[in-house]
Structure formats: C-alpha cells, structure tokens
Amino acid sequence: MTNVLALIGLTNGTVGSPAAALLAGASRLGTPVAVVVTEDPLGDDVVSALGRAGAAQVLHYSTSDISSELITPMVDALESAASVTSPVAVLIENTIDGREVAGRLAVRLGAGLVVDVVDLRAEDGNAVATTSALGGSYVVESVVDNGPLIATVRQGALDGVAAPVAAPAVSSEAQPLSTVPSAVVESHSDLQVTSSRPELRAATRVVSGGRGLQSQEKFVLVEQLADVLGAAVGASRAAVDAGYVPQSSQVGQTGVTVSPQLYVALGISGAIQHRAGMQTAKTIVAINKDPDAPIFEIADFGIVGDVFTVVPQLIDAIGAQRR
Ligand code: FAD
DSSP: OOEEEEEEOEETTEEOHHHHHHHHHHHHHSEEEEEEEESSOOOHHHHHHHHHTTOSEEEEEEOSOTTTBOSHHHHHHHHHHHHHHOOSEEEEEOSHHHHHHHHHHHHHHTOEEEEEEOEEEEETTEEEEEEEETTTTEEEEEOOSSSSEEEEEOTTOOOOOOOOOSSOEEEEEEOOOOOSOOOBOOOOOOOOOOOOSOOGGGOSEEEEEOGGGOSTTTTHHHHHHHHHHTOEEEEOHHHHHTTSSOGGGBBSTTSBOOOOSEEEEESOOOOHHHHTTTTTOSEEEEEESOTTOTHHHHOSEEEESOHHHHHHHHHHHHHHHHO
16 A cells, blocks of 8 residues: 555644645545644544545544644654655645654655645656746656655645545554654744634635735725635735735745635736746736736736726626625
C-alpha cells in the first residue's frame, strides 16, 4: 500500500475545507492517512468527518504541549507517523506554521521539500508536485529523489474530493517527549477579528481593489461588491501603501497568495508581483478603464470601464437576480 500522510489541523474541533483538500490531494497519490495532533481525545464525530473526507486511516497523537510549544509537536507526530507508515508523500497546508513544520520535517527525514504546491499527481510511482515560479511565468514540476516528498499545498489550489471511507482505522497514542529544543509561548493576546467576511487566504471568492479606487473612502465599493458575493476583500500593494486597507489584505508576491474559485480585480493594473498571488484563481474577472492593462492578459472576463460606473451596476444586477 502507498501511504500518503496529511497533517490535519482542526478548526474549532472540526474538520474544515483545508483538511478535506489535503486528503483529496493525498488520494491522488495513494492511500490518505490523516495525522491529527490535539490536547484532547479525538471525538467520533471528527473521525467520521475525516472518513467522509477520504482518510483511510487516522493517526492521532495527544500532547499536552500543543498550545505552549510552537511547531515541534506537529513535527514529532509526523516523524513518528512517517516511521510507521513509510509514506511516499507528506502533505501540509501552505501556511506560515505549515511551512515551518515542513522544513523541520524535511531536515529530520533527510527528505525533499516543495513549498506552495498548486497541483499533485502520481507518475511512475513518483509523487509529482507542481509549483508556479517567477511570478507565474513558469510552471515547475518536481519529484524528489530523497525520502518522501514533503509538500506544502496552497489553500484552494486542489480540485476534487477523495472517495469517502465509512470507518477509518484509528490509532491514538501519547506523543513521546521530544528531545528537540522547542520555542515556548510565554504569553499571547488574541487578535480581535471583527469581520464577518471569509478569511482571505482560504476564501472561495475574493474581490480586490487597487490604486484605481482612488481613496480609502471610495474603497468601500470593493467591500460592497465583496459583500453581495459573500467574498473576502483583497488589495494590491499600491492600495495598501496608499492606506486604503491594512497590509493583511495585500495579495501578491509580498502579500497573501490566494487561489479562489472567483477573483475580481477592480482598478488593478496586473503587475507581475500582484499576479504572483492570484493567477491560479479558477475564474478571473477584471474591471479596468485601460484596455491595455496587463490584468486583461490573464482575465477570463474583462470589462473596460470606470469602476465607479460599472461596479454599482454590477451590485444592482446581482441584487435584482436574487430578488
Ligand atoms: P497601478 O499599477 O497604479 O494600477 C492602477 C490601475 O487602475 C490602472 O491599470 C488604471 O488603468 C486603473 N484605474 C484607475 N482608475 C480607474 C477607474 N476609475 N476605473 C477602472 N480602472 C481604473 N503589488 C501587489 O499588488 N502585491 C504584491 O505583493 C507586490 N509585491 C511587490 C514586491 C516587490 C519587490 C515590488 C518591486 C513590487 C511589488 N508590488 C506588489 C507592486 C507592483 O509592482 C505594482 O506596483 C502594484 O501591484 C500596482 O498596484 P495597482 O495595480 O493597484 O496600481
């Protein structure tokens, strides 16, 4: 059997869509094995949800250190899981923590690492990972020749679902104490997130605005369209630098990378650094008054026009369709 490990993070104790995407990716390469690290026992509902998302096996590691130690418990768990399952690949979410887990695991296993993977397939017994390089100018396919492929997978990039498994095999064990020094959290304060909009990185729809929005006050148009579409709000760096929105909204090479089903770019020229963060979106819609704006080179649908004329009509039309 060809095992593929997927490190599953639970969202408020439940299995979210990023976990399902990792298991779907794992199923393309072999038999998905979910690795879950928690302080609490694993509930039957979580195991059932993992089975529905395609996990044939669930390896649960319980640890008392997950909230006080950074990263190391996850690396320990994956190292232990790899020693018992001999996987061809280990899939991890491409988040800041995920990349650190992946890097540390690759060092421990002496394995090859590919980050920000946008596609995965099996070929001649190898796991082939696809990445987008140099601002999307090149598509790179990689296989590793040392150990399993350790891959961080871009959220929203993988299509499809794995076949559900009615009753995954479950094994639970206490995480052995790590001999590896770990950074310890001494104090923290939670960031208050007041927005009811989806989180940008994982959103299935994103509406972004650029310098063409002209001011912080007028940027509200982006938010209005986002709200009628149930989308997250993004921005170009020029819009961030001009103070229209906080830096956490920046999409691109030095911001967040998104891969939604729908990306709407308003008043964004489409510089290569912006495209690097959004061009794997499934459908791209651009509205720009310059017919030669580079964003139209990658747009599936383009409207040449003034955002302040076009977008209100768009919002009205969507509202009318719903009434
Ligand atoms: P502009 O390029 O000024 O484009 C504004 C567009 O709005 C124009 O196409 C214009 O025709 C259109 N427009 C104006 N008014 C209207 C209107 N009323 N209606 C319709 N259209 C209108 N950029 C990023 O976005 N993300 C990054 O992560 C990023 N990282 C970078 C890293 C480096 C190292 C460097 C050097 C640059 C980076 N940049 C990044 C900046 C990038 O090169 C561009 O400068 C930036 O993306 C431009 O933003 P923009 O499209 O909003 O502005």
